[in-house]
Amino acid sequence: MKALKTLFSPISIGKMELRNRIIMAPMATDYANEDGTISQKLRDYHEARAKGGVALITLEVTTIDGLSPYVPHTISLWDDKFIPSFMELTNAVHAHGAKVVPQLSHPGPESLSPFFYGIQPVGPSAVMCHSTKQMCREITLEEIARVIEQFGEAARRAREAGCDGVELHAAHSYMLVGSFISALRNRRSDTYGGSVEGRLKFPLEVINSIHAKAGGDFPIILRISGDELTPGGRDIRETQYIAPVLAEAGVNAFHVSSGVFPQMAWRILPPTGTPLAINVAFSAAIKEVVDVPVMVVGRINDPRLAEDILERNQADLIVMGRALLADSELPNKAAEGRFEDIAPCIGCGLGCIAGRETGRPMTCLVNPTVGREKEMAITPAAKPKKVLVAGGGPGGLEAARVAALRGHQVTLYEKESKLGGQFNLAAIPPLKQELCKVPRYLSIQVEEAGGKVQLNTEVTPKLIEKAKPDVAIIATGGSPLIPALPGAEGKKVVTAHDVLAGRAVIQAKNVIVIGGGMVGCEVADFLAEVGDNPVVGGTAVTIVEMLPDIGLDLAPESKTLLMQRLREKGVKIITSATVKEILDDGVVIVKDGQEETILGMDYIILAMGAKSVDKLSDKIKGKVAEVYVIGDAKEPRKALEAIAEGSEVGRKI
Ligand SMILES: Cc1cc2nc3c(=O)[nH]c(=O)nc-3n(C[C@H](O)[C@H](O)[C@H](O)COP(=O)(O)O)c2cc1C
Numbered sequence: 259m260k261a262l263k264t265l266f267s268p269i270s271i272g273k274m275e276l277r278n279r280i281i282m283a284p285m286a287t288d289y290a291n292e293d294g295t296i297s298q299k300l301r302d303y304h305e306a307r308a309k310g311g312v313a314l315i316t317l318e319v320t321t322i323d324g325l326s327p328y329v330p331h332t333i334s335l336w337d338d339k340f341i342p343s344f345m346e347l348t349n350a351v352h353a354h355g356a357k358v359v360p361q362l363s364h365p366g367p368e369s370l371s372p373f374f375y376g377i378q379p380v381g382p383s384a385v386m387c388h389s390t391k392q393m394c395r396e397i398t399l400e401e402i403a404r405v406i407e408q409f410g411e412a413a414r415r416a417r418e419a420g421c422d423g424v425e426l427h428a429a430h431s432y433m434l435v436g437s438f439i440s441a442l443r444n445r446r447s448d449t450y451g452g453s454v455e456g457r458l459k460f461p462l463e464v465i466n467s468i469h470a471k472a473g474g475d476f477p478i479i480l481r482i483s484g485d486e487l488t489p490g491g492r493d494i495r496e497t498q499y500i501a502p503v504l505a506e507a508g509v510n511a512f513h514v515s516s517g518v519f520p521q522m523a524w525r526i527l528p529p530t531g532t533p534l535a536i537n538v539a540f541s542a543a544i545k546e547v548v549d550v551p552v553m554v555v556g557r558i559n560d561p562r563l564a565e566d567i568l569e570r571n572q573a574d575l576i577v578m579g580r581a582l583l584a585d586s587e588l589p590n591k592a593a594e595g596r597f598e599d600i601a602p603c604i605g606c607g608l609g610c611i612a613g614r615e616t617g618r619p620m621t622c623l624v625n626p627t628v629g630r631e632k633e634m635a636i637t638p639a640a641k642p643k644k645v646l647v648a649g650g651g652p653g654g655l656e657a658a659r660v661a662a663l664r665g666h667q668v669t670l671y672e673k674e675s676k677l678g679g680q681f682n683l684a685a686i687p688p689l690k691q692e693l694c695k696v697p698r699y700l701s702i703q704v705e706e707a708g709g710k711v712q713l714n715t716e717v718t719p720k721l722i723e724k725a726k727p728d729v730a731i732i733a734t735g736g737s738p739l740i741p742a743l744p745g746a747e748g749k750k751v752v753t754a755h756d757v758l759a760g761r762a763v764i765q766a767k768n769v770i771v772i773g774g775g776m777v778g779c780e781v782a783d784f785l786a787e788v789g790d791n792p793v794v795g796g797t798a799v800t801i802v803e804m805l806p807d808i809g810l811d812l813a814p815e816s817k818t819l820l821m822q823r824l825r826e827k828g829v830k831i832i833t834s835a836t837v838k839e840i841l842d843d844g845v846v847i848v849k850d851g852q853e854e855t856i857l858g859m860d861y862i863i864l865a866m867g868a869k870s871v872d873k874l875s876d877k878i879k880g881k882v883a884e885v886y887v888i889g890d891a892k893e894p895r896k897a898l899e900a901i902a903e904g905s906e907v908g909r910k911i
Pocket residue numbers: 283284285286287318319361427481515526527528555556557558577578579580581610611620
């Protein structure tokens with residue numbers, strides 16, 4: 259593999275000199291302190307990425323207005339009191355040779371001010387606020403003048419705190435600047451709207467204010483949607499018209515995304531299975547019309563792809579978000595050509611996006627150290643031990659990887675002929691194939707760390723007695739739950755696992771899937787796909803779910819696309835219905851208190867969750883000094899929990 263020469267060549271954004279072309283995307287972590295200052299957790303998280311070799315870190319949304327938070331813990335630059343904690347962050351990042359800019363924002367319509375302060379948010383016009391589901395009001399001319407002043411003051415503070423410039427978020431028809439610049443939200447008929455020039459007036463005045471307060475040489479990056487890809491929105495031709503105007507006014511680099519929120523959230527946070535490098539056509543088009551550097555974002559999760567984009571002259575810099583969550587060391591490993599050692603981002607959104615939305619701190623499915631960088635640093639074991647891991651699913655693999663890295667003598671046993679456990683099945687439905695990257699990465703890492711793997715070997719108490727480990731980690735996973743329903747053992751009843759594993763041949767006209775969680779929805783997607791073919795014929799799929807909605811355990815963007823596919827394939831969805839009985843060729847359900855019989859099914863497919871498989875821990879108690887049960891073997895959940903527990907146990911022993 260040739261060296262990634264262009265990716266690791268220096269470049270400047272205005273007077274900001276960067277050591278390479280990899281930039282960390284702004285990502286709202288919610289890790290700040292309650293008062294908006296930078297917490298130790300947030301500093302450690304960014305320091306790890308600076309140390310990992312990234313050239314520039316873009317901090318998440320940083321509010322310029324004290325009454326306009328974006329997340330419950332929004333980092334803030336609306337007062338001089340925030341300068342000291344910012345300075346600690348900039349010093350920590352600079353110590354590792356990286357640069358740092360805050361994403362200066364007035365959240366505008368996206369402000370959580372109604373929740374925190376009972377204040378109605380403002381926008382260029384009265385539009386719906388996505389986060390609060392309330393209307394905002396049109397901002398007045400006096401307020402515009404004040405906000406412009408606030409942007410300048412916040413930029414001055416950023417400079418005083420040692421930041422290397424600022425980013426302005428003008429993309430996605432989102433927050434205040436992004437809403438002013440977009441006809442989708444700016445419906446004003448005064449000088450701040452009504453025409454391209456009118457919509458540009460506010461961002462141009464913000465740029466002037468930053469120059470006036472922070473200095474004309476303080477670099478400004480502008481994040482913009484190359485194309486809003488929405489009727490009534492801005493297309494790439496209009497962006498090509500406005501970009502030179504913005505550059506002339508002082509924008510030192512463009513950060514190119516696309517789409518608008520929330521209609522096209524899946525393009526902004528492109529999930530598993532969507533095209534890689536989703537915005538390069540737009541960055542290339544903007545590069546044609548400006549002389550300043552152009553940055554591109556959006557599922558660029560492999561440094562070799564990043565190099566290819568630069569070599570094709572489609573952008574000057576590469577912005578990576580989730581890939582740098584999955585592996586803070588991505589740049590350093592890429593520079594050394596250690597591509598197999600980079601923990602892969604699979605775009606699942608289950609740790610970084612879905613987690614935060616359900617109130618759990620932001621994390622990453624493949625990298626549980628996100629937000630716990632210091633506490634989860636890998637240190638050599640005080641006393642190397644003999645460690646046996648039973649089960650080669652993601653949790654077992656991660657436990658083995660970490661334990662082996664720490665110097666333990668590790669042997670992992672897997673009863674099947676390949677590693678990966680349930681990940682291998684999860685990779686089978688449409689668009690899910692890249693999930694295979696995770697067990698592949700972990701397997702290579704276990705081996706590189708010196709761990710031994712034995713396939714086709716089920717761990718039994720006898721094997722443990724013979725192996726005499728000091729530590730046994732039970733990661734034997736789960737098996738599909740067969741409900742205690744009349745008819746559940748019927749001939750036509752199969753599990754989603756059976757279907758995905760190819761154990762149940764489904765050349766069927768009609769199937770019903772019981773359970774509409776992620777597994778049920780994905781197996782429906784898979785079956786409708788298999789059958790929708792002129793040779794085999796079509797398979798009509800029905801999902802029955804007891805909750806009011808399906809796919810509730812999916813990340814929102816994955817859910818949007820999956821629901822679209824299910825609709826297109828004509829999958830019938832019955833919600834708020836419980837299955838009372840399974841018949842020979844159908845089911846009896848209860849919905850709204852009414853019983854209904856659905857007949858004519860060739861198969862009844864169970865996707866009702868899992869039960870733990872742990873045949874060992876009780877039997878080896880007292881015989882092995884330390885026994886840990888992790889992942890589904892402990893309690894049926896998801897890969898996110900299994901990998902996190904494997905990672906924690908690997909560090910504990
Ligand atoms: C958890 C999370 C939080 C994000 N928060 C922000 C934000 O504060 N500001 C912003 O402009 N974009 C935000 N984004 C979007 C990212 O900057 C980036 O555009 C997106 O993740 C796509 O890039 P990627 O495929 O490299 O992850 C966020 C993305 C994630 C995953």
